[in-house]
Amino acid sequence: MIQSVGYAANHSFTGLKRHEFEREDPRPNEVLIDILYCGVCHSDIHQVKNDWGNTVYPCMPGHEIVGRVAQVGSDVSKHQVGDVVGVGCMIDSCRTCEPCRTGDENYCEGPNSWLATYNGPMVPSKKSPDGENHYGRDNTFGGYSINIVVPEDFVLKVPANLPVEKVAPILCAGVTTYSPMKHWGLKAGQKVGIVGFGGLGDMAAKLAKAMGAEVVLFTETEEKLSEAARLGVQAVYSKDKDQMESQANTCDFILSTIPEPTDLEPFIPVLKRDASLVIVGALDKLKPFNNMEMAMHRKSVGGSLIGSIRETQEVLDFCAEHGITPDVEMIGMDDINDAHKRVNDREVRFRYVIDMASLKTEEA
Amino acid sequence: MIQSVGYAANHSFTGLKRHEFEREDPRPNEVLIDILYCGVCHSDIHQVKNDWGNTVYPCMPGHEIVGRVAQVGSDVSKHQVGDVVGVGCMIDSCRTCEPCRTGDENYCEGPNSWLATYNGPMVPSKKSPDGENHYGRDNTFGGYSINIVVPEDFVLKVPANLPVEKVAPILCAGVTTYSPMKHWGLKAGQKVGIVGFGGLGDMAAKLAKAMGAEVVLFTETEEKLSEAARLGVQAVYSKDKDQMESQANTCDFILSTIPEPTDLEPFIPVLKRDASLVIVGALDKLKPFNNMEMAMHRKSVGGSLIGSIRETQEVLDFCAEHGITPDVEMIGMDDINDAHKRVNDREVRFRYVIDMASLKTEEA
Numbered sequence: 001m002i003q004s005v006g007y008a009a010n011h012s013f014t015g016l017k018r019h020e021f022e023r024e025d026p027r028p029n030e031v032l033i034d035i036l037y038c039g040v041c042h043s044d045i046h047q048v049k050n051d052w053g054n055t056v057y058p059c060m061p062g063h064e065i066v067g068r069v070a071q072v073g074s075d076v077s078k079h080q081v082g083d084v085v086g087v088g089c090m091i092d093s094c095r096t097c098e099p100c101r102t103g104d105e106n107y108c109e110g111p112n113s114w115l116a117t118y119n120g121p122m123v124p125s126k127k128s129p130d131g132e133n134h135y136g137r138d139n140t141f142g143g144y145s146i147n148i149v150v151p152e153d154f155v156l157k158v159p160a161n162l163p164v165e166k167v168a169p170i171l172c173a174g175v176t177t178y179s180p181m182k183h184w185g186l187k188a189g190q191k192v193g194i195v196g197f198g199g200l201g202d203m204a205a206k207l208a209k210a211m212g213a214e215v216v217l218f219t220e221t222e223e224k225l226s227e228a229a230r231l232g233v234q235a236v237y238s239k240d241k242d243q244m245e246s247q248a249n250t251c252d253f254i255l256s257t258i259p260e261p262t263d264l265e266p267f268i269p270v271l272k273r274d275a276s277l278v279i280v281g282a283l284d285k286l287k288p289f290n291n292m293e294m295a296m297h298r299k300s301v302g303g304s305l306i307g308s309i310r311e312t313q314e315v316l317d318f319c320a321e322h323g324i325t326p327d328v329e330m331i332g333m334d335d336i337n338d339a340h341k342r343v344n345d346r347e348v349r350f351r352y353v354i355d356m357a358s359l360k361t362e363e364a
Numbered sequence: 365m366i367q368s369v370g371y372a373a374n375h376s377f378t379g380l381k382r383h384e385f386e387r388e389d390p391r392p393n394e395v396l397i398d399i400l401y402c403g404v405c406h407s408d409i410h411q412v413k414n415d416w417g418n419t420v421y422p423c424m425p426g427h428e429i430v431g432r433v434a435q436v437g438s439d440v441s442k443h444q445v446g447d448v449v450g451v452g453c454m455i456d457s458c459r460t461c462e463p464c465r466t467g468d469e470n471y472c473e474g475p476n477s478w479l480a481t482y483n484g485p486m487v488p489s490k491k492s493p494d495g496e497n498h499y500g501r502d503n504t505f506g507g508y509s510i511n512i513v514v515p516e517d518f519v520l521k522v523p524a525n526l527p528v529e530k531v532a533p534i535l536c537a538g539v540t541t542y543s544p545m546k547h548w549g550l551k552a553g554q555k556v557g558i559v560g561f562g563g564l565g566d567m568a569a570k571l572a573k574a575m576g577a578e579v580v581l582f583t584e585t586e587e588k589l590s591e592a593a594r595l596g597v598q599a600v601y602s603k604d605k606d607q608m609e610s611q612a613n614t615c616d617f618i619l620s621t622i623p624e625p626t627d628l629e630p631f632i633p634v635l636k637r638d639a640s641l642v643i644v645g646a647l648d649k650l651k652p653f654n655n656m657e658m659a660m661h662r663k664s665v666g667g668s669l670i671g672s673i674r675e676t677q678e679v680l681d682f683c684a685e686h687g688i689t690p691d692v693e694m695i696g697m698d699d700i701n702d703a704h705k706r707v708n709d710r711e712v713r714f715r716y717v718i719d720m721a722s723l724k725t726e727e728a
Binding site: 122292296 | 648669
């Protein structure tokens with residue numbers, strides 16, 4: 001067993017606290033990673049607060065992990081001790097269902113779906129068809145910790161020219177926005193609308209721009225309008241009806257990154273005919289919207305969930321190629337409860353990253 | 365001017381009454397049609413009751429029209445006096461916007477959109493960008509009447525081997541379900557779910573079956589389950605949770621034909637990964653549904669509106685080729701108020717068709 005320590009929540013209503021525990025030794029196909037940095041994703045907050053009703057406690061979040069390989073199992077061939085690597089939202093999948101075989105592990109249809117980096121399998125035993133948990137792990141502890149053990153196939157290579165302290169958010173915020181833009185076929189010269197300008201919106205805008213798309217950001221936070229200018233993209237204050245109307249029928253694709261149910265109704269007219277609005281932020285009941293506008297121009301609303309391992313590597317390489325890095329603010333591990341609050345209050349610009357050097361093995 | 369008579373509503377709260385009026389003589393590109401039959405569509409009832417807030421009174425519904433050409437304008441080349449022809453939901457479009465030029469007139473983006481067979485342009489002058497009505501017609505009177513004048517390009521040819529008294533519903537119910545099944549690429553061997561088993565559901569099931577798809581009908585009306593067996597398709601009582609669960613993850617496409625907002629939530633799990641549920645029945649605020657299931661399997665919900673003129677001719681020819689006819693019940697013009705009530709009460713199996721011979725030029 002490997003000694004570890006991290007920050008975990010024991011209940012939905014308490015904050016995160018120091019939590020000592022042990023990780024299993026790497027199996028032959030697994031890699032032990034010493035964590036250098038971990039991003040703070042809005043879903044960490046949802047999960048800690050049990051907003052989706054599926055949280056297993058203690059809950060140790062963190063699925064935007066960058067670290068250094070410390071040890072490899074006997075069968076590992078893809079990674080070597082000392083490599084700088086990343087881990088995103090998944091650490092395993094069933095590997096036999098059709099989506100897994102075609103490289104869409106994030107849509108794994110195995111009995112437990114994919115194994116999340118924290119909080120265990122997406123379909124826990126009590127909800128799985130045979131009542132089993134085929135991963136043999138009821139809970140998994142994420143990247144708010146000093147180390148992690150992950151099967152090599154779910155470990156990403158971090159390109160050498162990316163600044164290691166800024167890479168983490170690419171592993172969730174990056175791939176979550178990259179995957180639907182690729183899947184829905186966004187092309188250079190097309191216009192994409194990004195709803196919400198937080199950690200995901202920041203990455204979505206940068207990625208779309210690098211893909212050659214024209215970008216318009218929609219935000220409810222007026223102070224963020226000037227930040228959009230800094231990215232060189234158009235920005236619209238979505239509470240202003242006239243500004244919204246000026247965007248009617250202009251977007252080939254819209255990505256909604258807001259992490260809670262949003263009123264989609266103002267954004268559907270912004271889509272061109274036959275175009276889609278895809279929601280990646282909210283995993284909740286949507287606010288009701290009218291089918292009249294959808295039907296009149298054959299529009300669609302869809303959902304997308306993170307991205308595959310192949311896409312995660314692709315987006316890392318794409319960022320390296322185009323010099324894209326997330327806007328991050330570095331925090332220490334013991335700032336985490338304050339950081340969660342500030343994310344909720346929309347005060348972060350745009351992603352907190354925990355410097356894991358701040359977490360010592362022995363309590364001070 | 366041409367003497368005409370039909371049934372129209374003067375208010376949202378009164379029934380339809382005999383209404384004498386005059387139609388303009390056919391212009392050079394227009395055709396005068398003596399109406400033989402007209403289908404009763406659920407949207408006729410919505411429009412009469414002003415459910416969409418856009419009804420112009422007097423409101424004379426009817427957009428499933430079959431008749432015989434009585435007179436042709438000097439430039440008409442596609443139709444001859446004596447031809448049996450059809451008219452669907454549109455009688456004109458702007459003819460210059462991109463959708464019109466590519467044969468998608470039902471998505472016309474002209475200043476007034478398309479000209480509806482009844483109730484005038486889809487975008488009336490007060491809502492059009494320039495405050496004009498470029499069709500020069502504020503209201504149009506539909507097929508609940510003895511004749512109609514229509515530009516030849518919006519007049520369909522009725523194949524000789526289709527029984528003329530049953531053709532009418534193909535012109536709206538038929539093309540409204542045919543168009544999205546073609547657009548979303550339904551293929552032989554795939555499975556399609558049809559939600560709602562009324563006039564549209566009847567046509568959708570027959571068309572999908574003829575396309576080689578496996579069909580499952582979802583109905584809330586238990587008595588209709590045996591009717592589905594008659595069509596040779598599977599049927600599910602959608603209020604039965606076990607029956608619904610047995611359909612999970614089986615459909616490549618779902619068409620919701622229910623003419624009012626439906627709870628879509630039970631049907632999203634029925635879709636396979638990456639599949640779409642398309643709503644053709646309801647033009648209202650949708651009931652809220654959860655994005656969790658959509659995102660987990662990258663599903664979409666879309667809208668579709670009737671079909672193009674090309675598709676309307678295609679579906680008529682397809683029905684002729686495959687021997688498909690709607691299930692109709694013939695009524696007289698003076699049965700119309702009772703018929704509207706029965707449609708609302710889900711008592712029709714499956715489409716009323718008005719025999720226009722029942723409407724005399726002079727009142728009895």
